Amino acid sequence: MRESDLYPPIKAYLEAQGYEVKAEIGECDVMACRGDEPPVVVELKLTFSLALVMQGVARQTMFDHVYLAVPVSSDRGWKLRYKDIIRLCRRLGLGLLAVRVGPEATIEAHLDPGPYAPRKATKRAGRLLREFERRVGDPNLGGVTGVKRVTAYRQDALRCAVHLRDNGPTKAAHVAGATGVGRAGNLMRADHYGWFERVALGIYALTPKGQAALADFDTELRQLSDDR
Numbered sequence: 662m663r664e665s666d667l668y669p670p671i672k673a674y675l676e677a678q679g680y681e682v683k684a685e686i687g688e689c690d691v692m693a694c695r696g697d698e699p700p701v702v703v704e705l706k707l708t709f710s711l712a713l714v715m716q717g718v719a720r721q722t723m724f725d726h727v728y729l730a731v732p733v734s735s736d737r738g739w740k741l742r743y744k745d746i747i748r749l750c751r752r753l754g755l756g757l758l759a760v761r762v763g764p765e766a767t768i769e770a771h772l773d774p775g776p777y778a779p780r781k782a783t784k785r786a787g788r789l790l791r792e793f794e795r796r797v798g799d800p801n802l803g804g805v806t807g808v809k810r811v812t813a814y815r816q817d818a819l820r821c822a823v824h825l826r827d828n829g830p831t832k833a834a835h836v837a838g839a840t841g842v843g844r845a846g847n848l849m850r851a852d853h854y855g856w857f858e859r860v861a862l863g864i865y866a867l868t869p870k871g872q873a874a875l876a877d878f879d880t881e882l883r884q885l886s887d888d889r
Contacts, residue, residue, distance in 0.1 A: 664690075667730055669766070672691070701724075702720045707732060721754065726756070795817075814853075821840055
């Protein structure tokens with residue numbers, strides 16, 4: 662397939678809507694005009710790529726109504742990236758057309774160009790800011806995957822585990838008071854990491870897994886101790 666194979670169905674699609682369509686107008690792959698309305702520009706590529714996005718963004722310096730057009734694809738890559746592609750185009754204000762080339766060529770408009778005003782995910786943003794404020798130091802290395810991430814919650818769990826290691830089974834209220842972890846009771850009760858066990862009403866002890874965790878997170882424990 663060639664990029665030029667996309668032009669006839671795109672031209673027919675726009676002409677069916679009353680546009681006059683011409684190809685290769687300056688840097689524009691396709692330009693369409695209808696009466697006094699603003700022009701429509703379509704940029705063609707055989708795959709959705711950064712080069713196509715950059716072409717579209719360049720055309721937006723001249724025109725508001727810019728579409729990106731690519732062939733319909735059954736590849737897993739298109740299906741897996743579809744939501745991200747739509748999100749990117751919407752954020753940039755670009756339209757997206759999918760072209761089915763063949764005897765019965767069709768065009769599917771997945772997105773029309775327009776200004777983008779995203780709704781802020783205020784609850785998620787609040788959770789991230791609280792995590793930033795509660796986390797002691799900077800124990801993680803940015804960009805690393807496949808390792809246990811040290812969160813503020815894990816730091817609180819480590820504080821509780823250290824207290825139980827040093828003092829034996831202890832009431833949750835005493836752990837909270839001694840460590841400054843106000844949520845110590847809920848944290849040990851939930852026991853997300855398998856570090857704690859309830860040995861009596863309101864009293865918790867450290868499990869063998871918790872003992873091992875203190876060795877695994879020795880560096881983080883030293884940092885928590887230094888920052889207290």
